[in-house]
Amino acid sequence: MSVKVVIGSQWGDEGKGKIVDLLSEDVDVVVRYQGGANAGHTIFVNGKKFVLHLIPSGIVREKILCIIGNGVVLDPSAFFEELEILKENKINTDNRIIILPNTHLVLPFHKIIDQLNEMGTGKIGTTGRGIGPAYTDKYLRLGIRIIDLYNDDYIHSILQRNIELKNILAKHYYKIDEFSIEIIKNYLFEIRGKIEQFVSKDSTIVSKMIDEGKKILLEGAQGALLDIDHGTYPYVTSSNPTIGGALTGSGISTKQISEIIGVAKAYCTRVGEGPFPTELKNKLGEKIRNSGNEFGATTGRPRRCGWLDLPALKYSAQINGFDSIAITKLDVLSELDEIKICTGYKLNGELINHFPVDTPTLMKVEPVYETFKGWKNSIQGIRDYEDLPAEAKKYLEFIEDYLSIKIKIISTGFERNDTIII
Numbered sequence: 001m002s003v004k005v006v007i008g009s010q011w012g013d014e015g016k017g018k019i020v021d022l023l024s025e026d027v028d029v030v031v032r033y034q035g036g037a038n039a040g041h042t043i044f045v046n047g048k049k050f051v052l053h054l055i056p057s058g059i060v061r062e063k064i065l066c067i068i069g070n071g072v073v074l075d076p077s078a079f080f081e082e083l084e085i086l087k088e089n090k091i092n093t094d095n096r097i098i099i100l101p102n103t104h105l106v107l108p109f110h111k112i113i114d115q116l117n118e119m120g121t122g123k124i125g126t127t128g129r130g131i132g133p134a135y136t137d138k139y140l141r142l143g144i145r146i147i148d149l150y151n152d153d154y155i156h157s158i159l160q161r162n163i164e165l166k167n168i169l170a171k172h173y174y175k176i177d178e179f180s181i182e183i184i185k186n187y188l189f190e191i192r193g194k195i196e197q198f199v200s201k202d203s204t205i206v207s208k209m210i211d212e213g214k215k216i217l218l219e220g221a222q223g224a225l226l227d228i229d230h231g232t233y234p235y236v237t238s239s240n241p242t243i244g245g246a247l248t249g250s251g252i253s254t255k256q257i258s259e260i261i262g263v264a265k266a267y268c269t270r271v272g273e274g275p276f277p278t279e280l281k282n283k284l285g286e287k288i289r290n291s292g293n294e295f296g297a298t299t300g301r302p303r304r305c306g307w308l309d310l311p312a313l314k315y316s317a318q319i320n321g322f323d324s325i326a327i328t329k330l331d332v333l334s335e336l337d338e339i340k341i342c343t344g345y346k347l348n349g350e351l352i353n354h355f356p357v358d359t360p361t362l363m364k365v366e367p368v369y370e371t372f373k374g375w376k377n378s379i380q381g382i383r384d385y386e387d388l389p390a391e392a393k394k395y396l397e398f399i400e401d402y403l404s405i406k407i408k409i410i411s412t413g414f415e416r417n418d419t420i421i422i
């Protein structure tokens, strides 16, 4: 059985797209298991850039079948837009994309509500892609799944209840025009014909493909520290990027997983609000942002940058059970005289070495650092571990020792082949 799971281990944007693309050389199927068009997964192949939001990153390799799992919330407009861009880029998508029937939809009103929520107090800094409101409807049992698009009675009754509730908020809380059931219905009727060709009748195909011996790669979006259960709540997304989400979001069993790979940047970034103990709110942070081109792949927002946080990474490894780590963007640190790694925190003068799950506490901790000498040489594109400067090796070995997990992939540039595989 070969079922690998690629999971972001920080606050997203770790370079999952690049790692999924790299590993998909050797797989038959790539499955996205959660999140929605809030994700932006970037791949560079021979200088050509692709940014995937909903469609699995396996799509850029011709032979791969791509499945959108039931854990995803799918915005049909974003999906068709993405398909169009792929076609413009000469990627043949015919018969290569399947959507599981129990995948929930993101509808236009979800995006409006997401954006309105961000204008009030308690801003999360969401991507505005309707993710939270769509998952809210799923859990309220008021959502519409892809399969429900073909059931007029269901659409009618669920919209009646859903929109009745939304319109109370629209009128009295958001103070906007009421939503029209007719307009939403027309939108659903318009997309259902177009999307039908992608919809699988069977929600268990991923599990069956594994049993048939297909090599599968499960692609997570966001990262463990944005997980709704395990992340820095409430500054999180609304799904489970962590390992449990990979199972429920694709309909497979824990027994079917063979390897769990955590992707970590050689430093840390975060977009939106929320605690970030090692954040560098200074010139150095800006320097890393510019060297690493740390601007959101979905919203273009500047990413907050800071040092690698090992207690956070260890926490992530603990809850996901990483078998190995892929370290990305090591090349970005090349210009620095010295590089720091957070190995613990101080709280009211006392040392703690775990990642506090209590957000107000996490906001207060002061990082404790180990300082490393920089290598001050470009390592961009290095493909052999032995060619790395001694200082870079020391940095990586320190991470491995702290986590007691092997680093099996080191990314030294954004191009597919700028990679060391150990």
Ligand code: GDP
Pocket: 008, 012, 013, 014, 015, 016, 017, 018, 039, 040, 041, 042, 043, 044, 292, 293, 296, 297, 328, 329, 330, 331, 332, 411, 412, 413, 414
């Ligand atoms: P994802 O959401 O985890 O897939 O990551 P993003 O695509 O949002 O952000 C990662 C960014 O870093 C993208 O622009 C990638 O092209 C880029 N990238 C990935 N790996 C490397 C690397 O090793 N070095 C450099 N310089 N850039 C990288």
Ligand code: IMO
Pocket: 008, 011, 012, 013, 014, 035, 038, 039, 040, 041, 124, 125, 126, 127, 128, 129, 130, 131, 132, 220, 221, 222, 223, 226, 235, 236, 237, 238, 271, 272, 273, 297
């Ligand atoms: P990928 O898959 C980085 C962040 C948002 C915000 C919080 C909630 O590219 O790593 P949401 O729109 O999900 O309700 O926003 O989560 N966020 C991401 N940050 N990478 C992502 O995806 C993200 N998806 C959501 O910035 O802080």
Ligand code: MG
Pocket: 012, 013, 014, 039, 040, 041, 042, 297
């Ligand atoms: Mg991203």
